[in-house]
Amino acid sequence: MSESASWTRVHDGCFELDLLTASYRRHAFTRHSHATFAIGVVVRGEEQFHYRGELRRAGVGSLAILEPEEPHDGMAAAAEGWTYRVLYPSEAMLLEHRPVRPSFPEPVVYDAHAVHLLQTAHEELTAGVDPLAAHSKLAWAFEAIVARHGRGPVGAPPLKASDAAATRKVAEIRDRLMADLRCAPSLRELAAGVELSPYHMLRVFRDATGFPPHTWLVLERVCRARHLLAAGLTPAEVGSAVGFADQAHLTRWFKRVTGVTPAAFRNSVQDPVRRPA
Structure with a gap:
């Protein structure tokens, strides 16, 4: 496996997000930290890194969740190296509308559902074909990661599709989508228009219609x-x-x-x- 790395930066109207797609064999990251979260999935091989005083290993199908300002390094765990996809969301982007930041005590978890959501979102954001679909999948991925692996307050429950307020909001979203089929609004524009977080908007719309907006x-x-x-x-x-x-x-x-x-x-x-x- 040859070594390669490429970066992509995407915008959603409010936040910008960096994405890394990389394969390494001999490269070893020096000890460093990030101002953002670093959340990645290993798609080939195995990586190891020192984090919070322990040597951690992340293999195929694993989800690595590193918190901001936490020192860590990174290197191959075996001769064949590793390939992974990493997203670097800010705290505000990952934990949107949550009053208190939850912690992530386990930096490596095995969660097939969250891994699939994150990897799919990463692939589609990097390809840049359908921004509304890609950012929607990213919102689902982040919500799954926080809900399944975060520890601490998780915020208020979303509206239910049966609520009168939810019915009105769904109608407004439909009208916005139908206004111009050629130019889809962004996920954040749809959510801001009905005063919901992107994840809550997706959930309310899906519960009411059976489909996410995209x-x-x-x-x-x-x-x-x-x-x-x-x-x-x-x-x-x-x-x-x-x-x-x-x-x-x-x-x-x-x-x-x-x-x-x-x-x-x-x-x-x-x-x-x-x-x-």
Whole structure:
């Protein structure tokens, strides 16, 4: 395995977040600390590091949670080295709207659910294809990490989808998403518009509709695409008209929902098979 490392910085309208994707064999980090949290998943090999007076090991499928200003180093635990993805959220970003910061007594945990959420969010944020979907998954990941592994106050419970206030907020979110299918608002813009934290907004919307906002929006785009294709527009024209990144993006989602490609759908409705009377 060759050594490589790349950094990505993303913005969500309020916070900026650095992401590291790296593979190391011989490199050893000197003892240092971060002003932010460092939260990572090992996807290959095994890393070891000294943290709070102990030598810790993080292997494939593990979640490492290092708190701000905590000294640590880092090196391979075996000759093959390790590959990992790391996010560096500020305290305000990770613990948004919590009155007291919880602690994380275990720096290495094995939690398949949280690892999957974090790794998926990291991959999609790095790719930069669908910011609303990626930041939504990041909010779910951070909430899972804090709820499952943090110790201390966790804040007030979110609204329930059955509450009248929640119903109004869900309607407002739908209206905002439908206002322009081509330009999705950011996760924080949606949340700020209904005065909820991003995680609570996601939970209320999902409980009410069965989908997180980014999936609901994609399904609405597919629905609109069907009407435009039936009206005679080409798949290339439809993709950009309803907000898909490109025709391939439209095709993937359209087939998932309808079972056929946009071209096949257009052909079938433009030239329907005549049935005998």
